[in-house]
Amino acid sequence: MNIDLVDQDLYRRDGAPHDQLAWLRANSPVHWHQGDAEREWPGFWAVTKHADVVQVSRRSDLFSSSRKLALFNEVPEDQRALQRLMMLNQDPPEHTRRRSLVNRGFTPRMMGALEGHIRDICHELVDEAKGRGSVDFVRDIAAPLPLYVICELLGAPVEDRDKIFNWSNQMIGAEDPDYAADPSEGPNAAMEVYAYANALAAERRQHPREDIVTKLIMPDAAGETLTEEEFDLFVLLLVVAGNETTRNAASGGMLAFFEHPEQWRRLVGDPALARTAADEIVRWVSPVNLFRRTATADTTIGGQEVKEDDKIVVFYSSANRDEDVFADPGTFDIGRDPNPHIGFGGGGAHFCLGNHLAKLELRVLFEVLAERLPNLAQAGPARRLRSNFINGIKDLPVTLA
Ligand code: HEM
Numbered sequence: 001m002n003i004d005l006v007d008q009d010l011y012r013r014d015g016a017p018h019d020q021l022a023w024l025r026a027n028s029p030v031h032w033h034q035g036d037a038e039r040e041w042p043g044f045w046a047v048t049k050h051a052d053v054v055q056v057s058r059r060s061d062l063f064s065s066s067r068k069l070a071l072f073n074e075v076p077e078d079q080r081a082l083q084r085l086m087m088l089n090q091d092p093p094e095h096t097r098r099r100s101l102v103n104r105g106f107t108p109r110m111m112g113a114l115e116g117h118i119r120d121i122c123h124e125l126v127d128e129a130k131g132r133g134s135v136d137f138v139r140d141i142a143a144p145l146p147l148y149v150i151c152e153l154l155g156a157p158v159e160d161r162d163k164i165f166n167w168s169n170q171m172i173g174a175e176d177p178d179y180a181a182d183p184s185e186g187p188n189a190a191m192e193v194y195a196y197a198n199a200l201a202a203e204r205r206q207h208p209r210e211d212i213v214t215k216l217i218m219p220d221a222a223g224e225t226l227t228e229e230e231f232d233l234f235v236l237l238l239v240v241a242g243n244e245t246t247r248n249a250a251s252g253g254m255l256a257f258f259e260h261p262e263q264w265r266r267l268v269g270d271p272a273l274a275r276t277a278a279d280e281i282v283r284w285v286s287p288v289n290l291f292r293r294t295a296t297a298d299t300t301i302g303g304q305e306v307k308e309d310d311k312i313v314v315f316y317s318s319a320n321r322d323e324d325v326f327a328d329p330g331t332f333d334i335g336r337d338p339n340p341h342i343g344f345g346g347g348g349a350h351f352c353l354g355n356h357l358a359k360l361e362l363r364v365l366f367e368v369l370a371e372r373l374p375n376l377a378q379a380g381p382a383r384r385l386r387s388n389f390i391n392g393i394k395d396l397p398v399t400l401a
Contacts, residue, residue, distance in 0.1 A: 005033055005046055005313075011391055012384045017289075018330075021318035024048045030304035033313075044292070044311035045301065048318035050325045050342065052302040056293055056314050057346030063293035063312055065350060066091045086233045088241075088350060095349055101226050102234055102353065105153075105212040111356045114149065118361055121148050122368040130372075130400060134379055137396040138251045145361060146246035150238060154200060155211045167193050168243045178394060190236055197235030201228065238354075244390060245287045246358045250365055251382075251393040252285030253277070258378040260332045264370075267334060271370040277334035278362035283341030284332050286317035289391050291345070316342055317391065373400050 001023045004010070010017050024031050025048045035043030047053055056063045069083050083089050087098050125144060129135045147165050150156075156164060170189035201217050208214045216234070219225040226234065257264040267273050293312045298305070306312065320341045321329040344352035352358070369376065379399045385392030 003031075003033070005315075006036075006041070006388060008386050008388050010388050011289075012386065017317065018321060021048055021315060021321070025318060025322060030301045030306075042311065044313045045304070045306055047301060047312060047314045048322075049302060050319040050322035050340075053314040053316065053319040053342060054346040056301060056312055057342075057350070058348040060091050060095075060349050062296055062299050064091050064296050065089055065095070065293060067294040067296065068309070068311060085229060086237055088237060092349055097224065098226065098230060098234075099349065099353075101220060101224060102216060104220060105215050106353050106357070108356050110212070111360055114152070114357070115360060115364065117152060118145075118149060118364045119368065121145055122365050123372075126368060126372050133401060134397065134399045137254050137398045138247070138393055139395065141365075142247045142250035142254070142393075142396075145250065145365060146243050146358075149246075149357070149361060150242050153212050153238070153242075154235065155204075155209060155213055156200070160196075164193070164196070164239060165243075167196075168239050171240050193236045193239050194232045197232040198228065200235070201231050241352075242354050242357070244392065246354075246361055248287040248385075248390060248392045249281055249285050249358065249362055251396055252287065252391060253281035253362065253366065254369075254376075254398075255378075255382050255393060255396060256281065256284050256332050257376075263332055263334050264376075267366065267370045268374040271367045273334050274363045274366040274370065276337050276339065277366055278359045279339040279341060280332065280334050280336045281362055281366075282343035282358070283320045283326075283336070283339060285391055286320050286341075286343050287391050288343070289317045289389055290315045314346065316345070319346070375401055 001020065003020045003024070005017070005020070010020075024046060029047070029049045030052060031046045031048070033044050033046045035041050047056055066084060066089055069089055087095060087102070090098065122145065125141050129140055135141070143165070144161075147161060147168070151158070151161050151164060167189040170185045171193075200213055204211075204214045204217060208218070216226055217231055257267070263277075267277060290313050293314070295306050295308055295310045295312060297308050300306065301312070320326075320343055323329055325340060326336075344355040344358070377399050378396070380397035382396045383394045385394055
């Protein structure tokens with residue numbers, strides 16, 4: 001089978017990437033993917049089984065997030081220092097300190113307190129859409145929801161929402177000409193977010209509020225605090241990690257309902273199913289397709305020897321359809337319970353900080369949609385994002401009547 005997992009257009013082909021990933025799980029579960037001297041990337045081990053992805057994710061000592069930063073191409077020298085300060089690119093014990101400082105802002109209690117606000121936003125979005133009759137589900141519902149929630153978390157003024165939205169698109173969609181005219185827009189947008197966060201923190205130092213930003217810039221009980229730079233980078237991470245992922249989960253979930261109308265009827269009949277549906281959507285869509293690590297020593301993954309400094313890429317999208325873990329993995333079943341998907345990561349130090357928040361947003365959104373828009377229907381083809389990293393949908397026309 002011809003497999004190019006680096007192809008930015010992979011997701012836009014019929015059946016892909018699941019045909020390729022299923023073949024790898026069956027025939028070469030820890031697969032050496034050749035590099036390409038011309039495109040200047042060195043090759044990597046593609047890890048596709050659930051158990052192996054979990055092993056790699058939980059052993060930060062053997063599989064580092066800080067060594068060799070990039071997924072495929074190397075990160076340009078001038079961006080490396082900044083990237084290394086980002087939590088996602090660190091290993092314990094350095095990562096542990098930062099993670100515990102930011103965990104203070106993301107406790108289940110703090111996230112739960114947002115439920116009413118999230119419900120209000122969902123109703124507002126539905127009210128606006130209803131006034132028009134037909135809308136683009138991505139632009140009008142799936143995209144504004146997480147964006148408004150992140151802005152709320154940051155205490156950013158309403159008039160800044162569009163600006164933050166565009167930066168986020170440019171960073172993630174740097175490979176897609178609809179979002180960024182040229183790939184250098186990504187790093188430029190990142191610098192804008194960085195400066196924005198800096199100004200936000202400066203303002204809160206002067207005028208503290210009862211919000212997450214204030215909490216994060218204040219010392220914890222042990223007197224530890226995020227440095228200015230760490231805080232700015234954390235905001236950058238939030239804008240990327242919390243925004244696009246949830247948007248794509250919501251759009252991909254809606255598309256899954258259109259493709260499985262019996263599941264939509266089930267949800268409309270019993271909106272309380274939105275709780276298990278949220279997990280099934282994350283399993284089915286796997287909005288983050290993959291992540292990378294680097295081996296810190298000669299070791300084995302699923303019996304395959306790998307060498308120190310080899311790049312390892314874990315495919316959540318594959319693990320989430322692993323026949324050894326899920327009964328009928330190719331069936332979208334909103335009542336699936338238990339659902340040990342690893343769409344938020346395979347556990348360990350970097351497990352998604354926003355997983356409670358993302359699930360809350362998805363649950364409330366689909367409850368509200370099932371209650372208020374039971375006749376939602378697809379009105380045109382979904383267009384997919386050009387990316388091998390993010391499983392994204394750019395537009396999904398719908399009618400509401
Ligand atoms: C990390 C997925 C929503 C913040 C991650 C990772 C994945 C992921 C796969 C990496 C795990 C690893 O390397 O082991 C998702 C998905 C989401 C989602 C599928 C939506 C459906 C969010 C939200 C936020 C968020 C809403 C914040 C508001 C983060 C952060 C990290 C992270 C800060 C880095 C954690 C660390 O390095 O310690 N997420 N995420 N994510 N996510 Fe999410």
